[in-house]
Amino acid sequence: MKTAPTHRPPFARTIVTQIYNFSAGPAVLPKEVLQEAAADMLDWHGSGMSVMEMSHRGPEFISIYEAAVRDLRQLLDVPSNYKILFLQGGGLGENAIVPMNLVGRVSPSGQPATIDFVHTGSWSGKSVKEAARYATVNVAASSEGTRFTTVPPQSGWKLTPGAAYLHLCTNETIDGVEYNFVPELADGTPIVADMSSHILSRTIDVSKYGVIFAGAQKNIGPAGLTLVIVREDLLGHALPICPSAFDWSTVAAHDSMYNTPPTYGIYIAGLVFAHLLRQGGVAAAERRNIAKAELLYAALDADDFYQNRVAQDCRSRMNVPFYLRDETLNDTFLAGAKARGLLQLKGHKSVGGMRASIYNAMPIEGVQALVDYLNEFAGRT
Amino acid sequence: MKTAPTHRPPFARTIVTQIYNFSAGPAVLPKEVLQEAAADMLDWHGSGMSVMEMSHRGPEFISIYEAAVRDLRQLLDVPSNYKILFLQGGGLGENAIVPMNLVGRVSPSGQPATIDFVHTGSWSGKSVKEAARYATVNVAASSEGTRFTTVPPQSGWKLTPGAAYLHLCTNETIDGVEYNFVPELADGTPIVADMSSHILSRTIDVSKYGVIFAGAQKNIGPAGLTLVIVREDLLGHALPICPSAFDWSTVAAHDSMYNTPPTYGIYIAGLVFAHLLRQGGVAAAERRNIAKAELLYAALDADDFYQNRVAQDCRSRMNVPFYLRDETLNDTFLAGAKARGLLQLKGHKSVGGMRASIYNAMPIEGVQALVDYLNEFAGRT
Numbered sequence: 001m002k003t004a005p006t007h008r009p010p011f012a013r014t015i016v017t018q019i020y021n022f023s024a025g026p027a028v029l030p031k032e033v034l035q036e037a038a039a040d041m042l043d044w045h046g047s048g049m050s051v052m053e054m055s056h057r058g059p060e061f062i063s064i065y066e067a068a069v070r071d072l073r074q075l076l077d078v079p080s081n082y083k084i085l086f087l088q089g090g091g092l093g094e095n096a097i098v099p100m101n102l103v104g105r106v107s108p109s110g111q112p113a114t115i116d117f118v119h120t121g122s123w124s125g126k127s128v129k130e131a132a133r134y135a136t137v138n139v140a141a142s143s144e145g146t147r148f149t150t151v152p153p154q155s156g157w158k159l160t161p162g163a164a165y166l167h168l169c170t171n172e173t174i175d176g177v178e179y180n181f182v183p184e185l186a187d188g189t190p191i192v193a194d195m196s197s198h199i200l201s202r203t204i205d206v207s208k209y210g211v212i213f214a215g216a217q218k219n220i221g222p223a224g225l226t227l228v229i230v231r232e233d234l235l236g237h238a239l240p241i242c243p244s245a246f247d248w249s250t251v252a253a254h255d256s257m258y259n260t261p262p263t264y265g266i267y268i269a270g271l272v273f274a275h276l277l278r279q280g281g282v283a284a285a286e287r288r289n290i291a292k293a294e295l296l297y298a299a300l301d302a303d304d305f306y307q308n309r310v311a312q313d314c315r316s317r318m319n320v321p322f323y324l325r326d327e328t329l330n331d332t333f334l335a336g337a338k339a340r341g342l343l344q345l346k347g348h349k350s351v352g353g354m355r356a357s358i359y360n361a362m363p364i365e366g367v368q369a370l371v372d373y374l375n376e377f378a379g380r381t
Numbered sequence: 382m383k384t385a386p387t388h389r390p391p392f393a394r395t396i397v398t399q400i401y402n403f404s405a406g407p408a409v410l411p412k413e414v415l416q417e418a419a420a421d422m423l424d425w426h427g428s429g430m431s432v433m434e435m436s437h438r439g440p441e442f443i444s445i446y447e448a449a450v451r452d453l454r455q456l457l458d459v460p461s462n463y464k465i466l467f468l469q470g471g472g473l474g475e476n477a478i479v480p481m482n483l484v485g486r487v488s489p490s491g492q493p494a495t496i497d498f499v500h501t502g503s504w505s506g507k508s509v510k511e512a513a514r515y516a517t518v519n520v521a522a523s524s525e526g527t528r529f530t531t532v533p534p535q536s537g538w539k540l541t542p543g544a545a546y547l548h549l550c551t552n553e554t555i556d557g558v559e560y561n562f563v564p565e566l567a568d569g570t571p572i573v574a575d576m577s578s579h580i581l582s583r584t585i586d587v588s589k590y591g592v593i594f595a596g597a598q599k600n601i602g603p604a605g606l607t608l609v610i611v612r613e614d615l616l617g618h619a620l621p622i623c624p625s626a627f628d629w630s631t632v633a634a635h636d637s638m639y640n641t642p643p644t645y646g647i648y649i650a651g652l653v654f655a656h657l658l659r660q661g662g663v664a665a666a667e668r669r670n671i672a673k674a675e676l677l678y679a680a681l682d683a684d685d686f687y688q689n690r691v692a693q694d695c696r697s698r699m700n701v702p703f704y705l706r707d708e709t710l711n712d713t714f715l716a717g718a719k720a721r722g723l724l725q726l727k728g729h730k731s732v733g734g735m736r737a738s739i740y741n742a743m744p745i746e747g748v749q750a751l752v753d754y755l756n757e758f759a760g761r762t
Contacts, residue, residue, distance in 0.1 A: 019429030021434055023435070023436045023439070024436070025436070025641065026433060026434060026435055026641065027434060028430075029434055031423070034422050035423065038420075038422035038423060041415050041416075041418055041422065042412070042419060048722065048724065049409075050410060050415050052407060052410055052415075052602075052603045052604075052649070053402055053407060053408060054404070055404045055406070056407065056604065058404070058725060088471065088474065088605055088643075089469050089626055089627075090469065090626060090641050091640070091641075092624075092625065092626045092639075092640035092641075093469065093624055093627070093640070096624030096625070130624060130625060134622065215641065217641055217644075222433045222644065223433075223437065223642065223643055223644045224605040224606065224642070224643025224645070224646055225605065241514050241515065241622050242514075243470075243473075243474055243477030243478070243511060243514070244473065244477070244511065245473045245477065246474070259471050259472070259474070260407065260471050260472075260473075260596065260598055260604045261604065261605070262469075262605025262643065263407055263603065263604045263605070264604070264605070264645070265605055265643075265645075268433070341429065343429065344439060
C-alpha cells in the first residue's frame with residue numbers, strides 16, 4: 001500500500017449540478033419511480049384518487065398490491081410454498097415479531113425454546129436483545145472480538161440442537177459486513193435472515209431460508225413498510241402474546257389486509273419492483289452493484305489516506321464504512337462532499353467515520369463522483 | 382316521517398366533473414396537501430432529495446418532524462406534560478401495544494391487572510380481544526344488545542376499582558357511533574381513547590385522557606402511521622414482552638426516532654396539520670363537520686327510503702352508515718353513485734348497507750352532491 005500525499009486544502013469549489021445521496025436509509029430511490037409517484041399523486045390512473053386515499057379493500061388498491069407481490073415473487077424467484085407479507089414495525093419491530101411467531105413451534109408445552117444467533121455487528125446484536133424477551137438466546141458465534149470486521153466461518157459456530165431457528169443479519173448496515181455464503185444446517189433448523197440492507201441487491205436462493213425479512217427503506221421503498229417472506233410450514237405457531245396485527249398466520253390468511261397495511265409504501269415498493277424488472281431484474285442489479293463496490297473499494301484501498309477495516313471477503317457491496325487516516329479532517333471532508341452534492345456521508349454515530357451506502361438506486365455515476373472526490377481530497381493526481 | 386315515493390330507475394346520467402371519495406379509510410386528503418406533496422416529490426425545498434430519501438436523523442427530516450409535532454400540539458392544545466409519539470402498527474396494533482405499556486403500572490408484582498372497556502361497536506370489540514392477551518378484561522358496559530346504536534350512559538357502567546385503565550373507542554368507524562361526553566372517573570383511573578376515526582374533527586380536552594391514540598388514515602395522513610398522545614406519568618411501565626419499537630418510554634426518549642419512523646407518513650401528516658391550522662384549526666373544522674353531518678342526516682331522515690339506526694345523540698359526524706329500505710336496490714344505488722363520481726359508499730362487509738365517511742377533508746360540496754343524489758335516487762322532488 002502506498003502512503004498518501006499530505007492533504008492540501010482548500011480544494012476547488014465546483015457548481016453542484018447533480019445530487020448523490022449516500023444515506024444508509026431511508027435512502028435514494030430511482031428517479032423514475034419518484035417521477036411516476038409525483039405524476040400519480042392526485043389521480044392514480046384516472047381513478048380520481050391518490051393512492052393514499054384508496055380503501056385497501058377496493059379494486060384499485062388490490063390491483064396495486066397484487067402486482068407488487070407478483071413482481072417481487074418474480075424478482076426473487078420466491079417458491080410457491082412461501083408467503084410474501086407486508087407488515088409494519090420495521091427491522092427492529094420484526095426482531096421481536098420473529099420470535100413471537102417462531103418459538104412456539106418448538107416449545108408447545110411451554111419449556112423455553114432456544115434461538116441461535118451469529119453476532120456480526122450492530123443489527124444482529126439488537127436482534128439478540130429483542131429475542132431474549134421470548135426465548136433463551138445462544139450466540140453461536142461472534143466477531144465482536146475483532147470489532148465486527150468478519151463473518152465467523154461456519155465451522156466454528158456452536159449451534160444448539162433443536163433450536164427454534166438460527167438468526168443471521170446477512171448484511172450489517174452499520175458495520176459494512178456482508179455474508180458471502182449461506183450456511184447449510186444438517187438438522188433442518190430454519191434460517192431466519194434479516195436482509196434489510198441488501199435484499200434485491202444480489203441473487204439469492206430463497207429455499208435455503210425459513211424466513212427472510214427486510215425493512216423497506218433501503219432497496220424497496222419508504223420507511224414504515226416491512227417485508228416478510230416465510231415458508232408456509234412455519235406459520236401457525238404464534239405465541240398468545242403476539243398481537244394479531246403481527247401474527248404472520250393471520251396476516252397471510254388475509255393477504256396482508258387483516259388490518260390496514262401501509263398502502264402508500266406498498267405502492268412505492270411496487271413501482272420499485274417494476275422498475276427493477278425493467279432494468280433486467282436482480283441478476284443485472286447484482287452486476288451493477290459489483291462494479292460500483294469494486295470502484296469504491298479500489299479508491300479506498302489505493303493508499304492509506306482512507307481505511308475500510310472489514311476483511312476483503314466480507315465487505316458489503318451496499319454499505320461502505322471508511323475512516324480518514326487523519327480524523328481531524330472529518331468535518332472538512334464532509335463539507336467538501338456536500339459542496340459537491342455528495343450527501344449523507346457521515347458514519348453512524350456508534351462507529352464514527354464515514355459511510356457511503358450504495359444501494360440499487362445509486363447509479364455508478366454517483367460512485368464515480370464520490371471516487372473523484374476521494375481522490376481529489378486525498379491529493380492524488 | 383313521510384313515506385318515500387317508489388324508486389323509479391333509470392335516473393339521468395351526468396358527466397362526472399368532480400370526484401368525491403367517501404372511503405372510511407384510507408380516506409380523502411386535502412387537495413392542497415396532495416398538490417404540495419407532488420411538487421416536493423423529487424426535491425424537497427431545494428434539498429435535492431425526496432422526503433422518502435432523507436435520513437430520519439438528518440436536519441431536513443428533523444425539521445419536518447419538529448414542525449409536525451409543534452403544529453399538532455397547537456391544534457389539540459396538548460398540555461406540556463403529554464408526549465406526542467409517532468409509531469407504526471395502526472389502530473389494531475395499538476390495541477395490543479396499549480396494554481403492553483400500561484398494565485405493568487398496576488401489577489408490578491405480577492398479579493393480573495384488569496382493564497375496563499365500554500363495548501360500543503366493532504373497534505372496541507377488537508380492543509377487548511387484543512387486551513385479553515395481557516390482562517383480565519372487564520366489559521363494564523355494552524350496547525351489543527341494541528346492535529350498537531347507542532353509547533351506554535355512564536351511570537350504568539360496572540367499573541373495576543383499581544383498573545389499569547378504561548378503554549373507549551370514542552368514534553366507532555363501522556357502526557357510526559360517537560361519544561358526546563367524556564366520562565369523569567372519581568378514582569383517577571386513566572382513560573385511554575381510540576380516536577382513530579374522529580381525531581382533529583372536534584375540540585377535545587386532552588387533559589381528561591391518559592392516552593389518546595389514532596391510526597393516521599382518516600383525518601391525519603397515510604396508513605402506516607400511528608399517533609399516540611400519552612401523559613408522561615404513564616410512561617415507564619412496559620411489560621418485558623413489549624418490543625422496544627413499541628415501548629412508549631423508549632420511543633418518547635428518542636423523539637420517535639429509536640427506530641426508523643414512517644418518515645413519509647409524518648411528512649404528509651405535517652402538511653395536513655399545517656393545512657388545518659390555515660383553515661382555522663380544530664374549532665373551525667368542527668363547525669364545518671357539524672354542518673356537513675346535519676345536511677346528510679337530514680336527507681337520510683327525510684322519509685323512510687333510507688335509514689340510519691343510531692340514536693340521534695350518538696350519531697357520528699364522521700361515519701354515517703345507512704340502509705336502503707329496499708336493499709335489492711343496493712347495487713343500483715352504488716352504480717349510480719359511482720357514475721356521479723361519488724365513490725366508496727359501500728358499507729363495511731360486517732354490517733352491510735352503505736356508509737358515507739365525511740372526514741375533515743370532505744368538503745360540504747361533496748356532502749351536498751351526495752344529498753342531491755340521495756334525493757334523486759329516492760325520487761324526491
